[in-house]
Amino acid sequence: MRLSTPGGFATEVFLLEAPDRELLPVGAWTLVGDLRLREAWAQAGMPEPEHALWVAVPEEEKKLRTVIPWLEHWARIPLHRDATVVALGGGVLSDLTGLAASLFLRGIAWQVWPTTLLAMADAALGGKTGADLSAGKNLVGAFHAPRRLVACTDLLAGLPERHVQNGLWELVKTALIQGELAWAQELLQEGPLKVAWVERALAFKAGVVHRDPREAGERRLLNLGHTLGHALEAASGYRLLHGEAVGLGLLGSCLLAEEQGLKPFPPSLLEPLVKRLAPLAPQIAPWADCLPLLARDKKALHAPGASPDASTSQIQCVLPRPGEPAVQRALPPAAWESPHARLLALLHQESVRV
Ligand SMILES: NC(=O)c1ccc[n+]([C@@H]2O[C@H](COP(=O)([O-])OP(=O)(O)OC[C@H]3O[C@@H](n4cnc5c(N)ncnc54)[C@H](O)[C@@H]3O)[C@@H](O)[C@H]2O)c1
Structure with missing residues (x-):
């Protein structure tokens, strides 16, 4: 299902159960994927492009030094400026891949396929990419919106429970920003994740980011x-x-x-x-x-x-x-x-x- 976003919004947003190859880029593309998702991706019948990078990047390695070998790899291929990079993973991987895409040849197109609840509900949308410096988190980065976001809830099947809970807090945040007490209470009850919650969070964030892409006012509420x-x-x-x-x-x-x-x-x-x-x-x-x-x-x-x-x-x-x-x-x-x-x-x- 394609979610409706404000007219002229930089990112097409899709929320699906199973991954759909039709939503991958048309033309040349490559992939930076979380190694943990490699099997699920193949089992879903999704293609693996030549030169794909499968990586395991813990939060502590959300650093500029992590993306330099990726950039060197793309330059060696060489990846054309019209190519698209697909990021498949959680917030760490999508922040870094988006940053690398913003740097390579001064910016190439990218898509994001978030695979954690936190990334689906928040990190993957809004065009903020980044890495940490020793002085603090996300101190270097660029605004570089992905052309397309494809959230596939089937990919959450293997996500550890602690990370499901972790993502739930960004949903509660979304409810509280809007003063939506009943929704916040529903989110805090024990029970299975509802796809409708992700949809609501994406729709809300798309609206805020569209009105204030550079965080000059309303976006600070996030x-x-x-x-x-x-x-x-x-x-x-x-x-x-x-x-x-x-x-x-x-x-x-x-x-x-x-x-x-x-x-x-x-x-x-x-x-x-x-x-x-x-x-x-x-x-x-x-x-x-x-x-x-x-x-x-x-x-x-x-x-x-x-x-x-x-x-x-x-x-x-x-x-x-x-x-x-x-x-x-x-x-x-x-x-x-x-x-x-x-x-x-x-x-x-x-x-x-x-
Ligand atoms: N750009 C933004 O606007 C924004 C907003 C919020 C958070 N963030 C960033 O997001 C990062 C946190 O993201 P996160 O919570 O997704 O953590 P993460 O990317 O570290 O992923 C959590 C863990 O789950 C694993 N994993 C990912 N998908 C999986 C799956 N489907 N099945 C099994 N394991 C899976 C990963 O390998 C990792 O070990 C932080 O660095 C934060 O700064 C960015």
Whole structure:
């Protein structure tokens, strides 16, 4: 099924069960695929192009050095500037392949076939590609939208349960950005994944990205849960997965919103949130470790020339509201101290209770 996207949107979006070879590029193409998907791809009857690269790239290797051999390989083939690269994998692989496609011959076309729930619901759409630097995640990258996104839910069959949960947090984020309490509650219930949830998330993100492709305003709402989330993810030494850290950040944002005088979320949302997040409590770093990371956040607003300083910087924070769209507010990093403490207390209480 082709999803409807705004007129002129850079990416055609398809949501299917089984992969369909008809959606592969017409003309010359190559593939960068996650090794874990090689068998499933072949079993689905999908072709493997000559010169395909099958790779295993862990989050720690989301680095520029990983894509250099790919670029050298394409240059040796040589891959023509009219060729298309197909990325088959999770967010790490699609961020890197998109980045490589943006660099090769100053930019060639690419398609993305996301294979994790997180990539289907979020990472693969929106044209942000990137790699990490030692100073932080996603500090280098390019906006380079894929021509086509093809999400095939059958490919999720082998995805480990922890990664299914991980992707679910980006869906909960999507619901909370829109103030969709009932949807957030449904997502937090135990039960099988629904394809309709992915469809809803893709449709929402396509609209936001189309209206604000360069993140000048509305697109910043997609960072809900990411401010505290990124700090917790880095402070855990990346033992927390991205989505898990976002989940913690979402609860933190609900608490911060209330402290900022916004309408509080009801226990019917907060209780299942706490219950789902409680197993992550041991991974929450102490406040002293989070503060410097928050001050260095990419969304921190510093005076020109000033170095990141927790006492003077402000961060663009996204605050959710029940029943209404989330709002943005510039706040000092210290504003997160109390939500961080409450988050820890709530999750510890819950893990003792269970
Ligand atoms: N570009 C964006 O807008 C954007 C948005 C959100 C997140 N991201 C990035 O996404 C990355 C996280 O992506 P992720 O959660 O998909 O993790 P991931 O790409 O590391 O994949 C998770 C694991 O699952 C394996 N895997 C992938 N698909 C599988 C399948 N179908 N069956 C079995 N195993 C499979 C992978 O090999 C990997 O070990 C982060 O680097 C984050 O920065 C990017």
